[in-house]
Amino acid sequence: MILFPKTLMVQGPGIGILSISKSGDLALSMASFLSGISATAWINGSNANMVAPLHYKDLIIPSITPIVENITFSPSGILDIRDALPDPETEGNSGSVIPIERSSSRFLFAASEDDRNWNSCLFAQQAAARLRHHGKDNFEVVMYPRAGHFLEVPYMPHCPSGFHPAVGQVVVFGGEAKAHHQAQLDLWRRVQEFFRKHLDGNNTSQKATL
Template sequence: MASSQIRLKIFPGVRCLFDKLVQVKVEGLAPHKLVELRSRLVDDKEVIFKASALYQADKKGLVDVSSAPSLGGSYTGVEPMGLWWSMAPETPHRKLVKKNVVTPTVVEIAAHNVVTGEMIASETNQREYMMEGMRRIPVREGRVRGVLFIPPGEGPFPGIVDLYTFGGGLSEQRASLLANKGFVVLALAYYGYQDLPKNPKRLDLEYFEEAVNYLQHHPKVGGPEVGIISISHSGALALSMSSFLTCIKATVCINGCNANTVFPLHYKDIVIPPLPLLMENIQMTQSGVIDITDVTPDPTVGKNRASLIPIERADCNFLFAVSEDDRNWSSALFAKQAAEMLKSHGRESFQVVSYPEAGHLLEVPHMPFCPSSFHAALGRAVVFGGQPKAHSGAQLDLWERVQEFFKRHLNDKST
């Protein structure tokens, strides 16, 4: 195998936005020769992620990952982006962290001789978060803390609040990528960030109202109505904002709960207590990671109803996305209950999308699958569920649905 003749190429180029699909080809191999492809990245916390796959060259000595099946390794079958989404951390229970979205996530793709292990060709894929001309503006307005992403162009653009926290802090990945689609997106922190409380005793909806007001009145935002995208714990916050704030037009709730959890939620003279967790329902998996699927009780039963978010008050459009193998909590049940509540009050402006074999953390396309990670509320690693290939497909589908949902409801003044 003459490595000097072998080339690994990435099309359409080595630089692209993180959510874009690329094509990997290896040329110059011996006909029908086996080759191992490996991917590797190091995230902002120095955690190494890796994947590998075995391919067989065709009669011309070519491997085209977009059409050839992987014969083994981290995944099998035809998976054009398998080398990305199947990457697993060397340090257990870690998810990919990208704190600085100004710089790309660099993924090394290499072809290796399956007999000797020798690297015979390589290339890097630089996966960007911000398109050229995008503005990233840190926000410190009154109490509001976060980062605003403004796409290039005159505008005005629809405004979206992105509620993504993973144990506090701020994640900018989804917000920046969504802004590339023609939205002004405010990645909003609400605890554990800058001077915000690290361990809050309560959450005040007035803080989120202040953030929405800031976004509404930004000169690049065409308003006055805005959208919200949320996941996990922030789902209840998104539903609460939709219920109490009249300017919310479109809300995406990904694997959220229809009741308040963790912190008491205050709005003016209203207090919504958190659901009491059933800690006795924690189970230990064979791998030593805890399973908390049944820790969050049914919020429609008995005294738990005090924690329900009154979404019957909401006058907006909802997209509920749920994973059927969500092991963080029963997100499919919660979405069903929310839909039934809306229906019972004559509201039909909602959609529920369900993904079999997907796990809790539905993120942007091609994000490495995260089956377990540290849970801030419990202080230890928990299992999140899902099967890697199905989960990856769900992320691709949901990303397109989210864009279409916001474009339809935030641009159409008649809905």
Template sequence: MLSNQHLDMPHLGDLGLSMATFLPGISATVWINGCNANTLVPIYYKDICVPPLMFDIKRAKMTPLGLVDIGDVMNDPMSEEGLPSIIPIERASGNFMFIMSEADRNWQSAYYAKLACDRLKAHGKNNYELVRYEKAGHFIEVPYMPFCLANFHAAANQVVYFGGEPKAHSEAQLDTWKRMVNFFKKHLAAADDNFKSML
């Protein structure tokens, strides 16, 4: 997927959520600090088009460190103009693990995760779990990856502030990895009980 030249990194969360929603055979999805709405470009599947959630770059601000904070630039998916961009995840047959960082300044991932869970619950679904990290930033990576306070953001075309505190963020990465492994073991059970992970 990453080798596709038409796919850029900032779009992976909502693309993954869309795949879990529309494509058959996806039984487990881990969604880390994503958006419950489609962003950047329209997503097409058969006769369905999910338009992108729009943004207002004028809401960006400068941090005391001189970094650009884009955490509030996206329009609210629950606004009248944002509703068509919400991914109808209640259509998914698989299970979800929503991981969200409350100190994420890439965007409002805590709010988006809550909206996703509320939507599933409103449709009578209980195929999800929500994991919350109070002081972690946007990039929850594999364990022992360095904390990323800011980096170049392809969609913003500049270096942006991702939020979080180093110690809490690193602890969140360790915890996330354990939780993801257990989640996938539970929902991607192999037919052969002797199957061992190659990771």
């Protein structure tokens, strides 16, 4: 991470991180603790550390513990895990929240309102509020009505449900096909503009044609 920004392939002044789902909290941790990260795009992620404790030097950030009892079933009989992850800001969970106020990176928080993997809109709002509380305005938030969890590049098929490796079963991911597709188109444009604005100091990169 220290040497990568100095390679010829990197324009500078820093590098960008594009993250989705579980990689969202990893991206926030990288932006908070590592230098040289100028732009962080977070898509339907978490603002708290998940799965395993995060170790950085002498600091340990515990992982937030899911509440299994909050898992329900959709009308079609598929597991709905949206409320299994508790509110990170509540007592007993706040120690898992990633201290993004340490970061000098710019942040783009994108969240789907029908994300059934977890409450990504709440997590995006909390991340923005944390930065605002510390006097920072280095972020932007966009939310997409009726879009599901996996907001990927345009024309990738909508994935309303699928096998979840951490759960070991098929779960609901949410979203309506048309709204999800439109969200992917809009977000792809926003992500490119975000990285061009905060990474492309010389404005010499080739314009994407997808």
